[in-house]
Amino acid sequence: MKKISSAVVKRLPRYYRYLDELMENNVERISSGELSRMMNVTASQIRQDLNNFGGFGQQGYGYNVKHLHDEIGKILGLESEYRIVVVGAGNLGQALANYPNFVRRGYHIIALFDKNPEIIGKKINECEVLDVVHLVDYIESKKVDIVALTLPKEQATLVAKDLAKSSVRAIWNFAHTDLDLPDNIIVENVHLSESLMRITYKLSELED
């Protein structure tokens, strides 16, 4: 597969989201100008980025939405199916298990784990909540690809120690801490407090 620059890769999920919406609305072709207005990005940036994927017709004829959508989806690994478990079946874990668009993209949340006996055994959106003591065995037997951690930081740090020795390939970390993991495990952090600090930074800047 042709190598795409990392700056372009960073923008791909957003292109994918817009192309997905266009497909939902049965739009078959779109010009870089129209896409530029929708996405609030310059048309020349769009042309440069999307040139990587070919598949656009003659000048003035616009992009084939489905072709671009599928090509970008391939780059983003969305042609594969992924087995995901969520550790921490609180509100945030349940929100992930209930997320409506995941299955469509090939993201299958197959179980949740928790240590609270009151929630173990319950079902959330058809996923059973299992005892976290069985997490590593489950990862190995079910070939889990991604573990989402929706736990307080102290517990996430403990669970990460077990995960470091498991065959899991990626961790989606929502805990308010950086995890200590081997380099071969992919980690994507979602630090909500940091996101909120970016807002308050901008608000306080306005007041200066």
Place this chain on the structure above:
Amino acid sequence: MKKISSAVVKRLPRYYRYLDELMENNVERISSGELSRMMNVTASQIRQDLNNFGGFGQQGYGYNVKHLHDEIGKILGLESEYRIVVVGAGNLGQALANYPNFVRRGYHIIALFDKNPEIIGKKINECEVLDVVHLVDYIESKKVDIVALTLPKEQATLVAKDLAKSSVRAIWNFAHTDLDLPDNIIVENVHLSESLMRITYKLSELED
């Protein structure tokens, strides 16, 4: 206040998080070398970044943790108090209302809003769930600073139209769409699907 470069500002929430942990553990001083090992950033990067804030003692004596923590907190606007409401009292909205560290940082979630009569009137972590038809009036009378949108995209788009005409200053958007808002409203997006796509991109890259 001295102008800090935007590259440094981007890194500040992470410094703040580490300094916060050091304070929790009663650490009073730390060298750039120790901080470098903890944060997995070069010591020279740390020295360059933190030079912006002064307040570090003599060579070899290390940084004063509390001083740095408080200076960075000021830049991030954490000396002020913020009134936040959450629109969408589902799992994700409830997760935000239950987030333990928010109050300590000056983030006060003062109400949730929903359109579902079964949840309106309930209390989540002492916050009442109100009818979303009263959202704009509430924003004006309570001087709400930040609105978090934890709604499906179609509903978020509708609510954003009302917010565009209100006095709210910032929107923390969790809906899977970009909102059309005037430039004077700060928008911070948390697009969870895009975060997951960054994982699957890296996973599929490994397989190439």
